Amino acid sequence: MNAEQRLLLRHALLRQLAAAAPATLPPTTLRHGAALAGFALREDEVQTELDYLAGKGLARLTPAALSPGLRRAALTAAGRDYLEAHGLW
Numbered sequence: 001m002n003a004e005q006r007l008l009l010r011h012a013l014l015r016q017l018a019a020a021a022p023a024t025l026p027p028t029t030l031r032h033g034a035a036l037a038g039f040a041l042r043e044d045e046v047q048t049e050l051d052y053l054a055g056k057g058l059a060r061l062t063p064a065a066l067s068p069g070l071r072r073a074a075l076t077a078a079g080r081d082y083l084e085a086h087g088l089w
Contacts, residue, residue, distance in 0.1 A: 005039075006049075011088055012037040013049060017059060017075035018089055024062060024072035047071075058082055 001009070016033040017025060027046045034041050041049075050073050053059035058079035064070040075083075083089035 008037070009034060009039050009041075010049060010053060011083075011086075012039065013046075013053065013073075014058060014075065014079055014083055015088060017073055018080060018083055021075050021080075024074040026064070026070065026072050030073065053079070 012034055013030055016030055027043060027050060030050070031041050031043060031046045034046065050059060050061060050071075054061045054073075056078075057076060060074045060076050061071045062074070064072050080089065
């Protein structure tokens with residue numbers, strides 16, 4: 001995946017999180033949404049991108065309520081600001 005494709009993927013993930021806000025989404029749901037946007041990803045690839053977005057402060061990762069070993073993602077205020085600033089929301 002080149003830099004432009006990775007940017008489009010990250011936009012697709014952030015837009016999914018924005019659409020679900022204030023709810024959180026599991027990586028599996030985000031992977032299926034990315035597939036609808038044209039990205040065939042493995043679960044670990046989605047996790048890597050979510051870790052990146054969380055590191056940038058655009059997404060927040062939390063343990064699932066009933067299974068702490070599973071993580072869920074949510075959009076942060078910085079993520080919403082990013083989407084708005086780039087005309088993606």
